[in-house]
Amino acid sequence: MKARSRFCALMALMLGSSAVQAQISDNVVKIGVLSDMSAGQSDSTGPGSVVAARMAVEDFGGKVLDQPIEVVSADHQNKPDVGSNIVRQWLERQQVDVVADVPTSSVALAVQTLTRERDRIFLNSSAGSSDLSGPACSPTAIHWTYDTYSLANGTAGPLVSQGADTWYFITADYAFGHALERDTSQAVTRNGGKVSGTVRHPMGMADFSSPLLQAQASQAKVIALADPVGDTATAAKQAGEFGIQVQGQKLVGLLIDVVDLRAIGLPIAQGMLLTTSFYWDRDDETRAFAKRFFDRHKRMPTQFQAGVYSSIMHYLKAVQAAGTDEAKAVVAKMREMPVNDFFARNGRLREDGRMVHDMYLMQVKSPAESKGEWDLLKLVQTIPGERAFRPLDAGGCPLVAKDRKD
Known part of the structure; x- marks a missing residue:
């Protein structure tokens, strides 16, 4: 009887194990x-x-x-x-x-x-x-x-509230650039600012002199780069050569990270505000x-x-x-x-x-503040997730029940 019980228990264990393994495809x-x-x-x-x-x-x-x-x-x-x-x-x-x-x-x-x-x-x-x-x-x-909403919401609001209330966009001409320009424009106007104009360019462009000159001529207080990370680095370096920030216009990289900032260099990027989900330090x-x-x-x-x-x-x-x-x-x-x-x-x-989590408004350090080649950012503000990301009922996702608002 005991032998049979042990046999049954063993078979149950084997069948249970097989059932679990069968749930992993291939x-x-x-x-x-x-x-x-x-x-x-x-x-x-x-x-x-x-x-x-x-x-x-x-x-x-x-x-x-x-x-x-x-x-x-x-x-x-x-x-x-x-x-x-x-x-x-x-x-x-x-x-x-x-x-x-x-x-x-x-x-x-x-x-x-x-x-x-x-x-x-x-x-x-x-x-x-x-x-x-x-x-x-x-x-x-x-x-x-x-996402583009969190980048726009995190960066545009504080800048407009500081008086940087006219914006000109240099935008990559594809889905990401269009969404980032759209979401940032809405954040600018929602906070009382104005969009002065936009110039679009192909992704991966090597020479930003023409769009930068157009942005400079607009006399907008902010020139916003609605670009992927590689294009942002290229445009920001060339903006430094044009002396755009020295002449009083703010340059904003809406999507930028530590690899780009290291390539651009702190003498050019210092003081820039950006929103990110993660910083190594x-x-x-x-x-x-x-x-x-x-x-x-x-x-x-x-x-x-x-x-x-x-x-x-x-x-x-x-x-x-x-x-x-x-x-x-x-x-x-x-x-x-x-x-x-x-x-x-x-x-x-x-x-x-959408995975909702805190985002971080950061500022690029000056060369004097930096203690090493990767010491690039300082925290300005933690943005709670529920404020950083678009409300659930505002995105147009067909999976969301009509009465959900959180």
């Missing part, structure tokens, strides 16, 4: 990091995002529900058709379960459509268009790190992560790379808790669980896909 959890590996955003995302993804997998233990975790990566070249072809092959032939990173909003919008159609998860860390959690929202897409936890990342990559992490790590770690915790890698079950678990790590405190995931 007996592996595969993460695809799609990024800009070779062009203007590669220093801020790219290979460093792959490093961050691998760190998250290693820190999790390399397995989830006793099944291995793999990371694959590819270069989308900032082209929606290239990115779509890669992701289509990943989903259809390589059984990739989740796509991560994806700078360039036009690429991200295409990837979001594919992952929605094929019921796979998209962990967007680097694309910024607020439309990704607005009209284009998806039940399996997560907008993790920042904010506290002991960010410094600890940054040191480990630097040991591998020889650069401090950007907000995008930190977001890749944080989003993948939260995803893996949700797979473990859900007992499956099925997309909708995992996303549901991700929404249940608060985000508490070096990246975010008490972050929460809304039904529109």
Whole structure:
């Protein structure tokens, strides 16, 4: 009788284990990091995002529900058709379960459509268009790190209140630039300012002399760069050569990070205000992560790379808790669980896909204030998540119930 009981218990254990393993598709959890590996955003995302993804997998233990975790990566070249072809092959032939990173909003919008159609998860860390959690929202897409609304809201409001109330935009002519210009223009006018004009340019432009001269001639108090990170660095360096800030106009990089600031240099960038979701020297936890990342990559992490790590770690915790890698079950678990790590405190995931967390208004240090090549920013203000991000009912996401307003 005892032998039979032991046999039954053993069979139950084996069946239970098989049931759990059967919930992991193809007996592996595969993460695809799609990024800009070779062009203007590669220093801020790219290979460093792959490093961050691998760190998250290693820190999790390399397995989830006793099944291995793999990371694959590819270069989308900032082209929606290239990115779509890669992701289509990943989903259809390589059984990739989740796509991560994806700078360039036009690429991200295409990837979001594919992952929605094929019921796979998209962990967007680097694309910024607020439309990704607005009209284009998806039940399996997560907008993790920042968006154009939070950048606009964090930077424009304080500047307009300080008297910088006329703005001229130099805008990258694609989805991200359009969204950033739109959201910032709305923030400027909402706070009592005025938009004097806009000039648009192709992404990756090397010579900004013409748009800078047009912006300078507008006599607007603020020249706002509604650009991806690489273009912002190029434009800011050339603005320094034109002496734009010396002559009294403020130059605002609406999306800029430590890699760009290091390239621009503090003599040009000093005093600039910017909004970010992460800075490596904010506290002991960010410094600890940054040191480990630097040991591998020889650069401090950007907000995008930190977001890749944080989003993948939260995803893996949700797979473990859900007992499956099925997309909708995992996303549901991700929404249940608060985000508490070096990246975010008490972050929460809304039904529109937006992960709500604090943002930080920072100011670029002067050369005299800086104590090292990566000591670039100082905190001006912490912006609570509920104020930093667009209200849930204001984004036009069709997944949001009409009576929800939080």
